[in-house]
Amino acid sequence: MQLAGAAAPLKVDITEKTFRSATGVTIVALRGLSFEVRRGEFACLLGPSGCGKTTTLRILMGLDRQFLGSYQLPEGGSNRVAAVFQEPVLLPWRTVEQNVRLALPRNLRDKDLNSLFGILGLSAMRSLYPSELSLGLARRAALARAFATEPAVLFLDEPFASLDERTADRLRRLLMTVWAARPTTALMVTHNLREALLLADRIILLSPRPAQVLGIFDVPLERRLRDAPALDNLVSAFHKRFPDAV
Structure with a gap:
């Protein structure tokens, strides 16, 4: 059941989610999962692979x-919801700009997107087709499509998975740049602790399946100060509080 409230945060209270495996076994994916994401906050769901993070987003x-x-x-x-997945999911027969504009309501498809494309380094790529893009550029286009709708809430499901670390780090910082320019409530799934510490205001740590919240870690440092040494210190602080975590 979905509820709504005009000034409410993202609020999750999932009593139980089960599914049946191919062999007919009932698997409990989530049980007693409860947390909130404050309005305008960037939060990360952090947990081991297979714990139920993506199930929660779905x-x-x-x-x-x-x-x-x-x-x-x-x-x-x-009041729109936008999502960025592990795969960019771009229409191959549409250009980058067409893919982004198709996500908009018809009455907004002529809106000025110059600033958004500029922030994401896509200004020169607008007329290219997905087959002409690297995976990193395709994921930039997916980010542009999500932010163009000016969503009330943005969900991200490991959007930098399978990228080399240099490209992934560049995209993480681009994400923060465009989010700072167009802030919205955001919830991102990751199993990468350093990624979560770089991006998030708060980290919601999940247990192995069936997922429930083990604890909340508030990241106390401004994002502009989160360089490599600062991230090392944050990793140490996180593990001191959650010694058995990922």
Whole structure:
């Protein structure tokens, strides 16, 4: 069940989510999963592979309605939900700009996107097709498509997975640049602790399956100060508090 509130945060209270395996075994993916993301906050769901992070996002995006419990999405601005997945999912027969504009309501498809393309380094790529892009550029286009809608909430499912570290780090910093320019409530799934510490205001640490919240880690440092030595210190602080975490 989805609830809504005009000034409410993203609020999750999933009592249980199960699914049946190919062999007919019932698997409990989530149980007693409860957390909030404050309005305008960038939060990361951190946990081991297979713990139920992506399942949680699928429920919040309305892609999986077979669960017990409730959630509440933040409202404000466009009231739209946007998502960035592990794969860019661009239409191959459309240009970069066309892919981005198709995500907009018809009455907004002529809006000025120059600033957004500029921030993401896509100004010279607008007329290219997905087959002409590197994976890193395709993921920039996916970010542009998500932010163009000015969503009330943005979900990101490991959007930098499978990239080399240099490219991934460049995209993480681009994400923060465009998010700072167009702030929105954001929830990102990752199993990469340093990535979460670089990006998030708060980290929601999940247990192995069935997922529940083990604890919350507030990142106390401004993003502009999160260089490599500072991240090393944050990693140490995180492990001191959660010694058995990922």
